[in-house]
Amino acid sequence: MEIFWNTIARYNAATWRWQIVIVAAAVLLTLMLYRHPGKRVEQAMKLFLALLNVWIALVYYLVYGYERSYSNVMVLFWALMAVLWLYDLFAGTTHFRRTRRPGLLSMLLYLMPMIYPLFSLMRGLTFPMMTMPVMPCSVVVFTLGLMVAFTERINLFAVLYLGHWAFIGLAKVYFFGIPEDYLLAVSTIPALYLFFREYVRSDTNRNRKPDARVFNLLLTVICLVVGAFFMATLLPYLHPDLW
Amino acid sequence: MKTSEELTELLDFIAEYATYLLGSGVHTSRVVRNACRIGASQGVEVHLTTFQRTTILTLREEGNPQVVTQVVNIPHLPISFERNSDLSSLSWEAVDRRLPLSVIREKYRQLIARPRMDPIFVLLVVGLANASFCRLFDGDWIASGIVFTSTLAGFAAKQQLLKAGVNHFIVFILSAFIASLCASMSLRFDCTAETAIATSVLYLVPGVPLINGVIDIVEGHILIGCSRLINALLLILCIAVGLSINLLLIKGSLL
Numbered sequence: 001m002e003i004f005w006n007t008i009a010r011y012n013a014a015t016w017r018w019q020i021v022i023v024a025a026a027v028l029l030t031l032m033l034y035r036h037p038g039k040r041v042e043q044a045m046k047l048f049l050a051l052l053n054v055w056i057a058l059v060y061y062l063v064y065g066y067e068r069s070y071s072n073v074m075v076l077f078w079a080l081m082a083v084l085w086l087y088d089l090f091a092g093t094t095h096f097r098r099t100r101r102p103g104l105l106s107m108l109l110y111l112m113p114m115i116y117p118l119f120s121l122m123r124g125l126t127f128p129m130m131t132m133p134v135m136p137c138s139v140v141v142f143t144l145g146l147m148v149a150f151t152e153r154i155n156l157f158a159v160l161y162l163g164h165w166a167f168i169g170l171a172k173v174y175f176f177g178i179p180e181d182y183l184l185a186v187s188t189i190p191a192l193y194l195f196f197r198e199y200v201r202s203d204t205n206r207n208r209k210p211d212a213r214v215f216n217l218l219l220t221v222i223c224l225v226v227g228a229f230f231m232a233t234l235l236p237y238l239h240p241d242l243w
Numbered sequence: 244m245k246t247s248e249e250l251t252e253l254l255d256f257i258a259e260y261a262t263y264l265l266g267s268g269v270h271t272s273r274v275v276r277n278a279c280r281i282g283a284s285q286g287v288e289v290h291l292t293t294f295q296r297t298t299i300l301t302l303r304e305e306g307n308p309q310v311v312t313q314v315v316n317i318p319h320l321p322i323s324f325e326r327n328s329d330l331s332s333l334s335w336e337a338v339d340r341r342l343p344l345s346v347i348r349e350k351y352r353q354l355i356a357r358p359r360m361d362p363i364f365v366l367l368v369v370g371l372a373n374a375s376f377c378r379l380f381d382g383d384w385i386a387s388g389i390v391f392t393s394t395l396a397g398f399a400a401k402q403q404l405l406k407a408g409v410n411h412f413i414v415f416i417l418s419a420f421i422a423s424l425c426a427s428m429s430l431r432f433d434c435t436a437e438t439a440i441a442t443s444v445l446y447l448v449p450g451v452p453l454i455n456g457v458i459d460i461v462e463g464h465i466l467i468g469c470s471r472l473i474n475a476l477l478l479i480l481c482i483a484v485g486l487s488i489n490l491l492l493i494k495g496s497l498l
Contacts, residue, residue: 070430073493077424156363157399164392164425171385175432196363208361215361222367 003067004176005129011064012128018059019134022052023113026142030110033096033150042096046089049143053082056136077165078136084158096150101194109145109187113138119180137184140165144191153202154195163192170233186230193223245287245304250311253285254302256348258315261291262298263355264330268322270455271464277334284337285344293317295470321359322451329354362402369446370394377435377442386439389429393443397422401447412481419444419485427493440490447482449475 012019029048032041057078065071088094113133120130131138140162147154166188169181200215210218245253261278265271275291282289282302290301301312333354337347374391382390401418405411426443429436452475459468 068431070427070493073424073427073430076489076492077428080421080424155403157396157403160392160395160399161421161425164396164428167388167392168428171389171432171434199363200361207356207358208364209358210361210364211358215364218364 001177007065007067009129011060012130012132014064015059016128016132019132022055022134030146037096037098043089045096046085050082050085050089052139053078053085055134056139057082060136081161094151094155097152099148099150099152101148103149105190105194106145106149109141109148109191112141112145112183112187115183116180119183123179131178131180136165137169137181141184141187144188148191148194154199156199159192159195163188170230182230182234189223189226193219244307247309247311250287250302250304250309253287253344254300254311254313256344257281257289257302258298258300258313260330260351261300262315262317263320264327265293265298266318266320267327268451268455269327270458271467272458272462273331277331280334280338281347284341293467295467295474323359326354326357366395366398366402369398373442373446376445377438380438380442382435382438382442385432385434386429386436389426390439390443393422393425394446396425397443398446412477415447415478415481416485419447419482420489423486423489427489430493444482444486447478449478
């Protein structure tokens with residue numbers, strides 16, 4: 001756990017200026033997607049996401065996180081995500097168009113990278129040994145926010161790949177003492193529910209088992225069970241005396 | 244005595260029926276039995292030889308000098324035991340109730356038009372099954388959870404790549420690599436990581452071709468049996484390649 005926080009401290013101390021630039025670019029591109037949507041802005045956002053994933057793979061894990069055991073797994077994981085965005089940039093499979101999904105959820109997911117540092121400060125952590133906006137979990141939650149707001153037809157693989165990272169966050173809460181990752185895991189559930197529900201609804205010539213109504217019910221039950229599981233794991237952390 | 248047109252019409256249907264069964268993961272002798280049963284219900288003999296990609300069917304009626312033969316491609320269809328069972332029942336119904344060809348064809352159309360399992364539902368169930376494998380091999384709960392989400396990612400990749408028409412050997416290599424890469428994250432935690440990595444690719448094991456290959460060989464259909472086994476073994480080799488690339492990069496510290 002000590003190595004984990006030390007690497008975070010070194011990363012933050014060395015890159016905080018770059019992180020400000022990256023956050024500014026993310027805000028600018030997101031605003032442009034809302035105000036002036038178009039092919040160029042869409043391509044700029046895809047390129048930005050690819051570079052952001054490369055940043056996490058190389059700068060966060062390979063340069064500053066090399067002390068952590070098996071950081072090479074993370075380098076590969078994020079490099080693969082970057083390749084996926086680069087492929088999308090040239091193949092044009094994802095289209096960033098405003099969706100009718102709840103704006104509140106996407107707004108919450110956008111804000112999550114900013115809530116992360118606030119959460120750390122509330123826990124009594126200080127700079128540089130604290131979570132910051134340009135970290136893997138923040139990138140996942142920002143990407144999910146973009147998908148909720150802008151992608152009508154989601155890339156299921158990308159969503160599940162990011163979802164995998166989000167659920168891994170739950171294990172990090174205990175092994176590395178980073179309760180901020182609860183925010184990621186919890187905020188992923190409604191996003192995944194929305195994606196799956198719309199994926200089923202968008203199948204217009206639906207001749208599948210179970211039917212859409214039963215499937216929706218099943219999704220709701222799964223999300224409730226996962227939510228209850230998260231609550232059950234969060235309670236001992238919040239009130240250790242009671243357990 | 245049937246006319247040439249009637250024999251051809253009957254052959255067309257039996258060829259479609261038999262290749263549908265073969266494409267849906269039925270072993271050869273069962274297909275032969277079902278096709279012969281439908282032929283018997285119409286008073287004709289059916290002779291069937293099958294290979295990995297094509298089937299040759301011949302129809303003859305006793306006392307009729309006309310014999311018709313057709314070579315048909317076997318389609319790639321999702322495996323469905325429920326549908327295979329329904330189609331086998333149809334052959335029994337045809338012979339028991341002496342159904343006319345038009346009725347058999349209508350029932351066949353209704354059966355194959357029935358809804359299939361939703362791919363997302365299959366995805367979730369496969370994830371749960373693979374996580375259960377992890378538990379069976381003494382993986383702990385954290386490892387099982389990681390295997391569940393790793394399988395979702397790997398299987399989603401497999402579904403999308405197959406839909407995009409990528410060669411299925413490459414699909415198996417990539418899916419195995421992605422699933423094992425995701426499962427490798429368990430190495431960071433104090434859990435049964437080796438079990439998680441090993442079981443993360445089990446969803447790719449081609450069980451149906453392996454079983455069908457063995458049954459075919461045992462029942463005398465040596466050629467198609469060997470073809471199926473070779474195909475299954477090549478897929479297993481692809482799984483091993485995907486897993487090995489990941490292990491070489493991570494455990495072998497090549498990166």
